[in-house]
Amino acid sequence: xxxxxxxxxxxxxxxxxxxxxxxxxxxxxxxxxxxxxxxxxxxxxxxxxxxxxxxxxxxxxxxxxxxxxxxxxxxxxxxxxxxxxxxxxxxxxxxxxxxxxxxxxxxxxxxxxxxxxxxxxxxxxxxxxxxxxxxxxxxxxxxxxxxxxxxxxxxxxxxxxxxxxxxxxxxxxxxxxxxxxxxxxxxxxxxxxxxxxxxxxxxxxxxxxxxxxxxxxxxxxxxxxxxxxxxxxxxxxxxxxxxxxxxxxxxxxxxxxxxxxxxxxxxxxxxxxxxxxxxxxxxxxxxxxxxxxxxxxxxxxxxxxxxxxxxxxxxxxxxxxxxxxxxxxxxxxxxxxxxxxxxxxxxxxxxxxxxxxxxxxxxxxxxxxxxxxxxxxxxxxxxxxxxxxxxxxxxxxxxxxxxxxxxxxxxxxxxxxxxxxxxxxxxxxxxxxxxxxxxxxxxxxxxxxxxxxxxxxxxxxxxxxxxxxxxxxxxxxxxxxxxxxxxxxxxxxxxxxxxxxxxxxxxxxxxxxxxxxxxxxxxxxxxxxxxxxxxxxxxxxxxxxxxxxxxxxxxxxxxxxxxxxxxxxxxxxxxxxxxxxxxxxxxxxxxxxxxxxxxxxxxxx
Amino acid sequence: xxxxxxxxxxxxxxxxxxxxxxxxxxxxxxxxxxxxxxxxxxxxxxxxxxxxxxxxxxxxxxxxxxxxxxxxxxxxxxx
Numbered sequence: 001x002x003x004x005x006x007x008x009x010x011x012x013x014x015x016x017x018x019x020x021x022x023x024x025x026x027x028x029x030x031x032x033x034x035x036x037x038x039x040x041x042x043x044x045x046x047x048x049x050x051x052x053x054x055x056x057x058x059x060x061x062x063x064x065x066x067x068x069x070x071x072x073x074x075x076x077x078x079x080x081x082x083x084x085x086x087x088x089x090x091x092x093x094x095x096x097x098x099x100x101x102x103x104x105x106x107x108x109x110x111x112x113x114x115x116x117x118x119x120x121x122x123x124x125x126x127x128x129x130x131x132x133x134x135x136x137x138x139x140x141x142x143x144x145x146x147x148x149x150x151x152x153x154x155x156x157x158x159x160x161x162x163x164x165x166x167x168x169x170x171x172x173x174x175x176x177x178x179x180x181x182x183x184x185x186x187x188x189x190x191x192x193x194x195x196x197x198x199x200x201x202x203x204x205x206x207x208x209x210x211x212x213x214x215x216x217x218x219x220x221x222x223x224x225x226x227x228x229x230x231x232x233x234x235x236x237x238x239x240x241x242x243x244x245x246x247x248x249x250x251x252x253x254x255x256x257x258x259x260x261x262x263x264x265x266x267x268x269x270x271x272x273x274x275x276x277x278x279x280x281x282x283x284x285x286x287x288x289x290x291x292x293x294x295x296x297x298x299x300x301x302x303x304x305x306x307x308x309x310x311x312x313x314x315x316x317x318x319x320x321x322x323x324x325x326x327x328x329x330x331x332x333x334x335x336x337x338x339x340x341x342x343x344x345x346x347x348x349x350x351x352x353x354x355x356x357x358x359x360x361x362x363x364x365x366x367x368x369x370x371x372x373x374x375x376x377x378x379x380x381x382x383x384x385x386x387x388x389x390x391x392x393x394x395x396x397x398x399x400x401x402x403x404x405x406x407x408x409x410x411x412x413x414x415x416x417x418x419x420x421x422x423x424x425x426x427x428x429x430x431x432x433x434x435x436x437x438x439x440x441x442x443x444x445x446x447x448x449x450x451x452x453x454x455x456x457x458x459x460x461x462x463x464x465x466x467x468x469x470x471x472x473x474x475x476x477x478x479x480x481x482x483x484x485x486x487x488x489x490x491x492x493x494x495x496x497x498x499x500x501x502x503x504x505x506x507x508x509x510x511x512x513x514x515x516x517x518x519x520x521x522x523x524x525x526x527x528x529x530x531x532x533x534x535x536x537x538x539x540x541x542x543x544x545x546x547x548x549x550x551x552x553x554x555x556x557x558x559x560x561x562x563x564x565x566x567x568x569x570x571x572x573x574x575x576x577x578x579x580x581x582x583x584x585x586x587x588x589x590x591x592x593x594x595x596x597x598x599x600x601x602x603x604x605x
Numbered sequence: 606x607x608x609x610x611x612x613x614x615x616x617x618x619x620x621x622x623x624x625x626x627x628x629x630x631x632x633x634x635x636x637x638x639x640x641x642x643x644x645x646x647x648x649x650x651x652x653x654x655x656x657x658x659x660x661x662x663x664x665x666x667x668x669x670x671x672x673x674x675x676x677x678x679x680x681x682x683x684x
Contacts, residue, residue: 059636063629094664096638187640194662201660205648208665214652306667310655313669319656422630423656423669424637 002049004164005077005114007105008089009098010056011428013121015039016151017089018053019437021161038073045161052077058097060104063422069345074105078112085164086116092126092133092148096190097426103174103182106144110175117145117170119160124150125429131195138193143173152434207430211303221307224300225326231291239283247276265474270465275458281333281565282446288327288334289445293438295323299430309423315404316411318342318423321351325403328358332566336573337445349579352570354407356561356587359399362513365533366557367395369517372537374550399558406590449569464511477523482507492592496556496599497549510562548602552595560591608645608659608668608676616646617678624675631675638662639676 004021008014022041043049054077055070062068077084086109090098102118109116118138126133139146147163149156177185210216251272258264295301301323309319317325320342328335335355342348371388379386467482468474477483478501486504493503501523509516517533524539561567561584571580611617619639624631638661639645648665649658656669668676 058633061629061632061636063633094662096662097664100636100638183635183640187638187643190638190662201648201663201665204665205658205660208649208658212649212651212655212658217651302667306656306658307651309669310653422633422672423667424630424633424672425656425667426637427658427665427667 001082002165003077003080003082003084004043004049004051005054005074005084005086006051006089007054007074007086007101008056008121009058009091009101011426012056012089012091012094012098013151014056014089015053016434016437017119017121017149017157018051020044020151020154020157021051021164038070043161043164045158046165049165057101059101060108075108078108078114084114086114087119087160087164088116089119089121092120092122093131093195093429095133095194096186099186099190100183102142103177103186106142106172107174107177107182110172113171115170116172117147117163118142120146120148121151123148124153124155126195133195134193138189141189141192144170204427204429208303208427211300212306217303217307221304224295224304228291228295228326229330231287236284236287239287240280243283244276244280247272247279251276262469262473265469266465269469269474270462273465279450281331282450284331285334285337285449286442286446288330289337289442290438292323292327292338293441294433294435297431297433297438299428302425302427305425306427313423315354315408317350317354317404317407318344318347319425320347321354321407324351325354325358328355328360328403329400331360331362332356332358332563333449333569336566336569337449340573349574350407350411352574352579353410353583354403356563356566356570356583357399357403357406357559359396359558360513360563362563363399363557365514365517366509367392367554369520369533369537369540370550370554370557372533373540373545374547374554395554395558402559464508468508477504477519496552496592496595497546497603498553502553506556506562511564513557513562516557546603548599551602552599555598556591556595558591559587559594561587606678607674608647608678609657609670609673611645611647611659611678613647613650616644619643619645620677620679622676628675630672634672634676637666638664645676645678 006014006018006021018039018041021043023044038055039053041051043051054074055067057067057070060071062071078086086105088098088102088105090102106116120133120135120138123133135146135148145163147156147160149160151157174182211220251268255264255268255272258267292301295304304322305319307319308322312319312321321339324335324339324342326335327338332355335358336352339348339351339355342351371391375388375391377386377388464482467485468477468480470481472479474480483500483504486500486507489503489507490500493499493506501520504523505516505519508519517536520540521536524536524543567580567584570583571577574580606617608619619641621641622631622634622639643661646660647657648660651657654670656667657673658665658667659673
């Protein structure tokens with residue numbers, strides 16, 4: 001089998017070309033550094049050949065851990081004895097940015113006795129703008145085959161496939177060239193062949209004047225982000241309701257077919273209840289991936305990163321952390337996926353640290369219940385401002401500030417690389433998003449969530465159901481093994497003024513935070529507490545929950561990482577179960593300490 | 606004069622990239638084409654200390670102050 005090693009600078013259209021060559025809908029985006037893993041797929045015209053899409057980088061000199069991994073992967077592939085051809089993708093409109101890397105890889109390929117060729121992408125844009133490029137001269141200067149292609153239109157792709165399969169592909173003549181000469185040659189070739197005329201830059205700058213202007217840029221940013229939020233909350237809501245109704249309907253249809261008793265209860269509560277709990281996130285992930293994909297492909301996401309870089313850098317984060325953090329206000333799951341667009345692993349890890357503290361929508365029912373219990377429904381300023389609303393805003397603000405402060409501390413404790421990363425961001429040309437690959441990527445991402453995170457979430461759901469159901473057959477939660485567990489952990493919550501009932505509800509809420517309300521409803525004997533928390537709030541007030549304990553609960557829920565889905569996904573995306581476990585335990589400890597402190601302070605009044 | 610001090614619309618040529626051997630940001634700037642004699646222009650200076658936007662050839666880059674200060678310019682304005 002022959003390998004095709006596809007390499008190139010970020011944003012050279014390499015992944016789009018990979019899609020053309022393989023027919024696969026590999027994740028493609030108009031954003032530098034999007035390819036994080038090495039993608040692979042069989043060549044469309046000859047499935048015996050395997051195409052490998054290496055992460056984009058500007059040079060063989062890595063400036064981050066992420067780039068080092070990518071470059072090591074390429075070096076290993078070059079050192080492999082199996083037959084392979086190296087294909088360097090260059091952006092014809094921005095030839096100069098990839099030439100140093102091109103010559104460096106050409107040298108390594110020659111030393112490894114691997115044939116090397118250049119695929120000159122985006123020729124359609126050059127032609128559209130009536131800009132010329134001397135292809136024969138470029139071939140002569142590089143000493144390797146140069147094939148004009150357009151990943152966007154498909155022009156030249158067949159010829160490129162034939163060249164990749166050809167046994168006569170050329171060895172590059174750069175084997176013995178020293179570094180200094182590589183840089184000098186790259187410069188000379190750029191000076192001679194880069195298409196002249198700043199048409200592309202001028203056109204882009206006109207749009208940037210609007211989207212990055214101090215006033216107009218701010219307005220555009222707020223409008224775009226408002227639409228973004230609307231998409232996550234509003235557009236996905238009917239789809240989420242639909243999924244929930246479908247799972248409930250399926251359960252209502254299938255459960256009666258199972259004999260009554262433990263199996264019927266298991267299918268109803270654990271299987272269909274559990275399925276509904278995580279499948280409901282799928283539409284949100286789909287919509288979020290779709291919108292982020294469209295923003296990336298249009299070129300705007302790089303501009304959003306630029307706008308947010310300065311304020312976020314004070315907290316050890318990067319401008320690229322903005323979209324994941326923003327998504328985290330809706331739900332940590334899509335937020336963690338959104339962090340994939342960040343090329344630096346250190347920056348991604350710092351963003352992962354901050355995401356669980358963002359006030360996600362699952363916390364809302366918990367806050368609503370506790371505010372109803374603790375805060376009187378009165379208004380100030382002539383009825384314009386309600387105390388309950390004010391407290392809710394303050395809790396959200398507290399969550400966001402906590403996220404930024406924790407990220408700030410973590411980045412200072414972490415590796416020096418995470419503290420100060422140079423901000424060098426290529427601003428891609430604006431273009432109309434290529435919607436089909438984005439839809440495919442969104443479908444793939446949703447499927448990935450169901451397949452990977454879903455299995456872990458479902459397992460834990462079953463375990464919690466099992467503990468809550470036995471030994472009394474689900475008759476009384478207060479005598480279940482879960483309640484016994486609640487009694488065991490009561491000493492942990494006693495200093496916060498909370499008894500076993502809250503301990504059990506907190507334990508159950510590790511499935512999903514909003515489960516807290518339903519569980520307390522079950523314990524206090526209130527049905528449908530999820531839909532109407534008022535009777536439950538009344539019962540909790542009657543049970544004598546103090547203001548200090550209520551405030552402690554709010555602080556606990558603001559900080560604690562009580563979400564199996566989030567922990568599972570953090571472990572998967574960070575490729576480190578240890579990292580996810582440290583976050584889980586760290587935030588639990590921090591939540592308890594914060595709650596204890598607040599309990600102590602409020603008790604003094 | 607450093608790249609950061611280039612005013613909007615102005616052009617100059619790169620004189621050198623400072624930072625010394627081992628400075629990864631300097632190395633990356635050289636890799637992407639900030640080399641001696643190259644014309645560079647400032648396209649935008651967004652407010653509030655945000656990274657600025659520079660054109661180098663047909664490519665557009667956004668650099669923060671610390672990074673842009675590594676690029677030293679000559680007074681020789683390109684035609």
